[in-house]
Amino acid sequence: MTQTLTEQAIEPAVRAWTRLLRASASTTRLLSADLQEAHGLTINDFEALLVLSHAEDGRLKRVDLARNLMLTPSGITRLLRGLEDAGLVERAACASDLRVTYAQLTDAGREKLEAASSAHIASIRALFEQHFTAEELDTVAGILGKLPGVTDGDDSCSPG
Amino acid sequence: MTQTLTEQAIEPAVRAWTRLLRASASTTRLLSADLQEAHGLTINDFEALLVLSHAEDGRLKRVDLARNLMLTPSGITRLLRGLEDAGLVERAACASDLRVTYAQLTDAGREKLEAASSAHIASIRALFEQHFTAEELDTVAGILGKLPGVTDGDDSCSPG
């Protein structure tokens, strides 16, 4: 007589999925306003600068940056246009393959990242460490890292 | 001489945050295409129907639905417009407060949800159970649930 859906217990996988969605939306909202206001950067602007700063010579093929940030190539073109206009990233050609263009972090970009980092990372820590223990942070990072593509560009900087 | 940022170890909180972002983007991308193609629903369309189906009498104040889905009121207006046009949700007035409008799941909406659920939930399970153990699912759901707003509408269906 009852609808199966409304009465049945929630699948663990579905619960995890909806919480992942909500958690991402919630934290993104909380963190983006400050970053935007203080430095005029979106979350993805910052992430792009951060990824580039970790890459060798501060540059990456646009297609690799796309995979890293989970954006499509067209999204990257438009994201980088803003950063290029702001002088934070510049284009660099690839001698061995004329198709590829590198996204190259400029000195200004590195400075911008340094400037924005301290406050932004402090916000991230404040939010996450307020709700999670250090162990929980590692646990959730470890688990989520198993998802396809999530650890793509983890040049993990961990000491030997 | 080196930039602190590029050389320092990654903060656990930052790592967890970026992985949360990537995980959300990755899974959303993987799950949305099928749902869109098979039933013409976006992820949030589906989530809205699902949340309403769990609510008492299949209806919720729009503002509560907004909080539940982590959308702003304006986002809800537009999301529901599509569902109303499709006949899956209808408006219902509130006798005791003329400001509020309920979002009321229709029979068609319930049927649509039933129809879309089996395939969509199977996709979710396939994706998550392929990468995670049951314990990991519970762990990650439990941890993420501590974030503000994430468990808002968990009418958790658990037997007493």
Added chain:
DNA sequence: CGTGTACTATTGAGTACGCAACCAACTCTA
């Protein structure tokens, strides 16, 4: 060499969202 296939990057069109501004209705105070 020329031709077909795959890949990089950009563009045009469309979509989903947030923010700010707004109106209407409720509540509280007096």
Added chain:
DNA sequence: TAGAGTTGGTTGCGTACTCAATAGTACACG
């Protein structure tokens, strides 16, 4: 009962993204 403040909901506008189509380049293989 009037006025002030709060809450629910919608709209205009801007933005960040996706998808589909396109052009240029690379690299087979005949």
